Amino acid sequence: MKISVSGKGGSGKSTITALLAREFARKNFNTLVIDSDESNTNLYHILNLDIMPTPLMEMVGGKQSIQRKLRQAVGFQFLSKGMTIDEIPDEFIQKKDKINLVVIGKILQSNEGCACPMGSLTKEFLKKLNLRNNEIAIADMEAGIEHFGRGIEDYVDVLVIAIEPSYESIGLALRIKELAEQSNIKKIFAVINYNKSVSQNIKEKIEKIIREKFELVFSIPYSEEILNFGIISEKFSESRDVRESVKCLATQILEEI
Ligand SMILES: Nc1ncnc2c1ncn2[C@@H]1O[C@H](COP(=O)(O)OP(=O)(O)OP(=O)(O)O)[C@@H](O)[C@H]1O
Numbered sequence: 001m002k003i004s005v006s007g008k009g010g011s012g013k014s015t016i017t018a019l020l021a022r023e024f025a026r027k028n029f030n031t032l033v034i035d036s037d038e039s040n041t042n043l044y045h046i047l048n049l050d051i052m053p054t055p056l057m058e059m060v061g062g063k064q065s066i067q068r069k070l071r072q073a074v075g076f077q078f079l080s081k082g083m084t085i086d087e088i089p090d091e092f093i094q095k096k097d098k099i100n101l102v103v104i105g106k107i108l109q110s111n112e113g114c115a116c117p118m119g120s121l122t123k124e125f126l127k128k129l130n131l132r133n134n135e136i137a138i139a140d141m142e143a144g145i146e147h148f149g150r151g152i153e154d155y156v157d158v159l160v161i162a163i164e165p166s167y168e169s170i171g172l173a174l175r176i177k178e179l180a181e182q183s184n185i186k187k188i189f190a191v192i193n194y195n196k197s198v199s200q201n202i203k204e205k206i207e208k209i210i211r212e213k214f215e216l217v218f219s220i221p222y223s224e225e226i227l228n229f230g231i232i233s234e235k236f237s238e239s240r241d242v243r244e245s246v247k248c249l250a251t252q253i254l255e256e257i
Pocket residue numbers: 007008009010011012013014015016037040142143162193194195196220221222223224226227228229230231
């Protein structure tokens with residue numbers, strides 16, 4: 001199963017990706033996290049991995065390097081025949097406790113050019129990735145809707161839309177839903193992520209709006225632990241109520257597909 005996590009900037013895409021990956025790993029799935037955000041570099045850290053793997057962009061010959069030709073050969077095999085998680089060369093994947101991470105590419109310098117090649121590579125990667133029955137891939141997408149224009153969502157089964165409690169985020173979620181309905185996605189999950197503390201009254205209003213528009217609605221509570229991690233960057237761990245909410249989401253995803 002291939003899952004993509006989309007939504008407004010800062011709505012909690014990376015947090016939800018990491019929480020879901022941990023839950024699927026607990027359920028004994030070999031889980032591949034695909035970091036498809038070309039700007040932020042902290043996903044490996046949220047996954048409690050020590051380092052970020054070399055971006056796959058390098059595997060297909062993206063940057064200058066002595067090993068360029070060798071990597072291109074491996075990259076060529078990937079682009080032509082596809083690969084399983086096990087076949088991804090060590091340099092490009094970080095593994096820990098059934099969680100694996102690959103990074104598509106990062107813009108690290110000014111004047112490096114646009115992110116279009118990274119979008120194309122994400123699409124090609126999702127298309128050619130061969131998953132076994134006990135494997136799940138989750139892609140943490142860049143903020144916004146550009147990836148829909150690139151057709152990336154044609155190669156995922158499930159879309160998780162992260163929605164923070166804001167007017168813009170709800171509006172964007174509705175736009176994403178419309179776009180997703182034009183793709184090959186089988187199921188759309190709306191996840192209201194309380195990345196800020198709001199009153200019960202506001203919660204009810206948001207949930208009412210979302211439930212009117214989406215069939216599968218879940219929420220993740222506001223969590224001091226998650227916020228704290230974002231600020232002081234220690235080891236990431238979720239509280240019991242966050243874990244329970246993610247467990248419900250993961251279970252439903254597995255049931256729907
Ligand atoms: N449920 C939550 N409770 C408290 N804080 C949260 C929660 N979810 C996310 N946050 C905080 O909100 C911020 C944004 O979260 P995150 O980085 O996951 O969003 P994102 O959508 O991936 O952002 P970007 O668009 O920049 O990639 C982080 O500081 C994170 O710690």
